[in-house]
Amino acid sequence: MKTASRASSLTRRKLLKASAATAALAAFPAPLIAQTKPFAGVTLHGASFQHRFFTLLQKYIPEFEEKTGMKVDLQLSALPVYNQQANLELSSGGSAYDFVNVTFTLATRWIAAGLLANLDEFTGDANLTPADWNPKDFVDGAQVPYRDAKGATYGYSWEGGAMLMGLSRMDLMEKKGLKIPKTFAELQQVCAEINGTDGVSGLVSWFLHNWNLPPYIQGFGGNIFRNPPGDPMPALNTPEAIQGVEFYANLLKSAPKGGLTYTEDQARQAMLTGRANIFIHSSAWVTPILLSDESKVKETSRVVRSPAGPVHDYPASNSQGLGIPKNAKNQKAAWEFIKWALSPEISMKLVKEHGHSSVCRRSIITSDDYRKLNTVNGQDLGALYLEVLELPGKGENYMAYRTSKEFPIVGDVLNKAFEQVATGQLPAKDAMNAAQDQAIAALRRAGTKL
Amino acid sequence: MERRRFIAFALTPSLIVLFAVAVLPAIYLIVTSLTPFQLTTPGSATDFSDPFRNYALLPGDPRFVNSLAVQAKLSVASVLFQVLLGMLLALLLNVPSRFVEFARTFFLIPMVLPPIVVAVIWKLIYAPDISPLYYAAQALHFTLPALTSSVDFALTAIIIADTWEWLPFTFLMVLAALQTIPDEYSEAALVDGASKLQIFWYVTLPFITPILVISGMFRLIDSVKAFPLIFLLTGGGPGTVTEVTNYYAYLLAFDTNEIGYSSAVTVVMLLLVCGISLGLVWMGRRKEALA
Numbered sequence: 001m002k003t004a005s006r007a008s009s010l011t012r013r014k015l016l017k018a019s020a021a022t023a024a025l026a027a028f029p030a031p032l033i034a035q036t037k038p039f040a041g042v043t044l045h046g047a048s049f050q051h052r053f054f055t056l057l058q059k060y061i062p063e064f065e066e067k068t069g070m071k072v073d074l075q076l077s078a079l080p081v082y083n084q085q086a087n088l089e090l091s092s093g094g095s096a097y098d099f100v101n102v103t104f105t106l107a108t109r110w111i112a113a114g115l116l117a118n119l120d121e122f123t124g125d126a127n128l129t130p131a132d133w134n135p136k137d138f139v140d141g142a143q144v145p146y147r148d149a150k151g152a153t154y155g156y157s158w159e160g161g162a163m164l165m166g167l168s169r170m171d172l173m174e175k176k177g178l179k180i181p182k183t184f185a186e187l188q189q190v191c192a193e194i195n196g197t198d199g200v201s202g203l204v205s206w207f208l209h210n211w212n213l214p215p216y217i218q219g220f221g222g223n224i225f226r227n228p229p230g231d232p233m234p235a236l237n238t239p240e241a242i243q244g245v246e247f248y249a250n251l252l253k254s255a256p257k258g259g260l261t262y263t264e265d266q267a268r269q270a271m272l273t274g275r276a277n278i279f280i281h282s283s284a285w286v287t288p289i290l291l292s293d294e295s296k297v298k299e300t301s302r303v304v305r306s307p308a309g310p311v312h313d314y315p316a317s318n319s320q321g322l323g324i325p326k327n328a329k330n331q332k333a334a335w336e337f338i339k340w341a342l343s344p345e346i347s348m349k350l351v352k353e354h355g356h357s358s359v360c361r362r363s364i365i366t367s368d369d370y371r372k373l374n375t376v377n378g379q380d381l382g383a384l385y386l387e388v389l390e391l392p393g394k395g396e397n398y399m400a401y402r403t404s405k406e407f408p409i410v411g412d413v414l415n416k417a418f419e420q421v422a423t424g425q426l427p428a429k430d431a432m433n434a435a436q437d438q439a440i441a442a443l444r445r446a447g448t449k450l
Numbered sequence: 451m452e453r454r455r456f457i458a459f460a461l462t463p464s465l466i467v468l469f470a471v472a473v474l475p476a477i478y479l480i481v482t483s484l485t486p487f488q489l490t491t492p493g494s495a496t497d498f499s500d501p502f503r504n505y506a507l508l509p510g511d512p513r514f515v516n517s518l519a520v521q522a523k524l525s526v527a528s529v530l531f532q533v534l535l536g537m538l539l540a541l542l543l544n545v546p547s548r549f550v551e552f553a554r555t556f557f558l559i560p561m562v563l564p565p566i567v568v569a570v571i572w573k574l575i576y577a578p579d580i581s582p583l584y585y586a587a588q589a590l591h592f593t594l595p596a597l598t599s600s601v602d603f604a605l606t607a608i609i610i611a612d613t614w615e616w617l618p619f620t621f622l623m624v625l626a627a628l629q630t631i632p633d634e635y636s637e638a639a640l641v642d643g644a645s646k647l648q649i650f651w652y653v654t655l656p657f658i659t660p661i662l663v664i665s666g667m668f669r670l671i672d673s674v675k676a677f678p679l680i681f682l683l684t685g686g687g688p689g690t691v692t693e694v695t696n697y698y699a700y701l702l703a704f705d706t707n708e709i710g711y712s713s714a715v716t717v718v719m720l721l722l723v724c725g726i727s728l729g730l731v732w733m734g735r736r737k738e739a740l741a
Contacts, residue, residue: 080704083704084704087489087490087707088489091489091490091492109490110490112490113490113491113492115490207685256578256579257578257579257595257596258576258577258578258579258596258597258598258599259596259599260596260599260687260688261596261598261599261684261685261687261688266577266579270579275579405490408705408706408707409706409708412701412705412706415687416513416686416687416689416690416693417689419687419688419689420688420689420690422688423599423600423601423688423689424601425601425688425689425691438512438513441510441511442706445507445708445711446488446706446707446708446711447486447488447491447494
């Protein structure tokens with residue numbers, strides 16, 4: 001009896017399920033279902049380095065998967081590990097990834113070696129890219145690294161970094177009658193005068209000298225290469241480069257003990273606690289003195305443009321992009337993902353819901369919502385960020401040195417030479433002459449024709 | 451014959467695994483070192499047109515030559531410290547006592563920690579703004595320089611950290627050797643009126659010398675692997691003061707993508723380590739033969 005009743009109940013349930021399924025099928029015929037889930041069954045493989053952007057994006061990926069029917073497999077690793085993996089994967093012509101982070105410093109190499117797909121083919125096709133996605137909305141300075149010599153685009157930037165100057169102890173500066181430095185000379189003076197006052201260091205920096213140093217070299221009128229990217233002959237021992245190296249090494253005399261080997265985190269912490277007065281680095285590392293809950297110096301801090309050199313005002317900037325490997329299996333699906341991840345809607349969500357401000361869409365950066373969130377103590381941080389980020393796109397691309405395929409080799413030599421100067425092992429002239437010879441030898445060894 | 455066949459049969463799987471994980475990569479390393487392999491230069495991995503170019507360039511590369519000198523300084527100093535201090539510690543702790551037993555276990559901790567953890571510990575110790583070492587120095591009105599960014603101290607800082615990590619190894623080896631020495635020898639010497647120093651010199655030392663040589667040899671071979679300490683503490687700097695050969699090879703391969711040249715550097719390093727090992731084995735055999 002009991003068994004019979006159970007069997008009858010199961011039959012009823014089955015019948016109800018079958019009816020519901022039939023009704024659903026009648027309402028949405030098969031072709032229409034396929035249209036609403038255009039990438040059903042596709043598993044999209046992508047890789048990047050770990051960054052807050054992707055941690056935030058991962059929260060919204062299920063919505064994207066639901067909409068498109070594809071499954072997104074996003075692998076995130078530490079930056080050096082990712083760069084090695086991507087270098088190997090791309091150069092061996094593999095098809096393991098459908099989309100990749102186009103690392104700023106590797107972009108030119110990958111593009112020149114033909115390892116990435118031309119994204120103009122996607123943006124130029126109205127069926128693949130609606131007009132409102134608007135590729136021109138991306139800040140031009142952030143897009144420069146992802147173009148080839150003919151102007152074709154191989155990546156769209158998801159993150160930008162613009163060099164700004166943070167001052168954490170304006171109270172001390174005011175007491176001493178010091179103003180915000182606008183030139184290299186004023187910067188040197190402020191650092192020297194503040195250093196040691198109330199146990200505060202004049203300035204703090206971090207160990208990647210080939211990122212921190214070039215604005216000083218360029219500020220004095222020099223460059224890392226003679227004329228990048230076309231002429232990759234190193235220019236490390238020009239009088240201007242030597243002057244820049246001497247200046248920056250002298251500036252670091254106002255840094256905390258051991259500051260030469262500080263990590264970014266150590267430098268940031270020194271600023272947040274008011275132990276160092278000036279930090280010149282990408283906006284994401286500098287603006288926390290005003291925006292972070294950890295900051296103990298919110299009331300006495302300012303964030304401004306970094307000082308200008310006697311010849312040029314060239315604050316460094318960078319961006320990271322998303323691109324599609326040339327041999328990717330699911331290029332259209334990958335483009336769908338990139339389009340979604342960098343859409344104005346998602347960008348705005350990241351800004352509004354998570355305060356993530358380093359986006360590269362001009363319409364977002366100039367929006368009222370963005371401005372409201374990024375204006376602190378009357379300082380419009382977004383405007384500053386945009387101003388610096390777009391500089392390399394205006395006229396001469398002064399950041400070209402950084403994405404030259406020769407830069408990793410020359411940058412490494414520059415790092416070592418600078419440390420020799422800063423620690424007094426060699427005078428700047430001797431160190432830079434030796435660095436020039438080493439850089440040329442290393443480039444020739446690597447097959448660069450000079 | 452049957453026995454031989456059985457041994458060969460039993461060893462085959464292990465030999466295949468050993469060949470796959472040790473010999474094949476080494477062969478690939480040697481093959482790669484004969485090419486100008488760069489990750490972003492298509493075809494460079496199979497370009498054998500000038501096979502000895504990388505090796506010919508090595509003597510003229512000042513950073514490579516410097517890295518060998520740095521490696522030699524680091525290896526000799528750290529092995530000397532580890533052997534001498536390990537011996538001293540073993541002599542001090544070679545007494546039957548519960549406290550000493552606990553102390554022995556305590557001394558083993560650095561050796562069993564993952565190398566990267568050791569590097570992080572020393573990174574904290576050497577960081578002037580948060581280090582207890584600097585607070586203590588300040589309390590004693592003593593000014594310490596920034597150890598890892600100072601030209602004069604950076605290599606010493608690495609040697610100290612490496613010694614801390616591997617001292618337990620030599621300590622353990624020597625302690626084991628000390629405990630095999632029959633008490634009768636030292637008791638007889640004592641009866642003959644020998645001082646403690648004389649007992650150590652004429653009785654203990656001859657017993658433990660082979661162990662000192664063996665542990666020194668192991669540490670010498672291992673000292674070329676001080677990579678995590680250098681990576682985390684100094685990055686090879688300031689300048690190239692702490693840039694040892696394997697760190698230079700790492701930079702070449704992963705920072706500047708010169709895989710072929712980096713392989714050549716690594717092959718030279720491999721040959722040097724093999725040479726040192728064979729030399730020490732030969733010395734050991736010669737000593738045995740003489741004895």
